[in-house]
Amino acid sequence: MRLYAGTHIMLGASERTYMIPTGAIVFFKGKPAISTRDGDRLVLDLQQGQSARVRDKDVELIHPGPHQKLPSPAGTGDFETAWEMTAGTEVGLAELAELVFGVDGAAERLACRLAAMDGELFRMEGTAILALSAEERGRLADKRMKKEN
Secondary structure (H helix, E strand, O other), X not given: OOOOOOOEEEEOOEEEEOOOOOOOEEEEOOEEEEEEEEOOEEEEEXXXXXXXXXXXXXXXXXXXXXXXXXXXXXXXXXXXHHHHHHOOOEEOHHHHHHHHHOOOOHHHHHHHHHHHHHOOOEEEEOOEEEEOOHHHHHHHHHHHHHHHX
């Protein structure tokens, strides 16, 4: 069983929230980072040697890790087929990685999250990934075409 930040599990009469672990890949302000647990906070190792100290609720968990360094996003995957299979629906990051790459790993999830940020086939809807409908995709293509001309 995989547990993510904010996941609540009923334990008898009590409820427990699991925190993001050290070595997890997270997204913070549109950028990937590696987390290090520091008490009730996370220290994020951002790119270019920067760091930030944040709360768990300020980040989006991409992969629980543990990782020592940020992996490069996975290379070629079949985003088009994954879009065709999920058009107009919400899809989880792990499921999307499986559909696009055939495997659910850190590099694959990172590539899928970045693709959702691009917004051509998928977009972020809160913390969920939404596969654009065919109509939405057509409107975006028309808008891009007008902008280029």
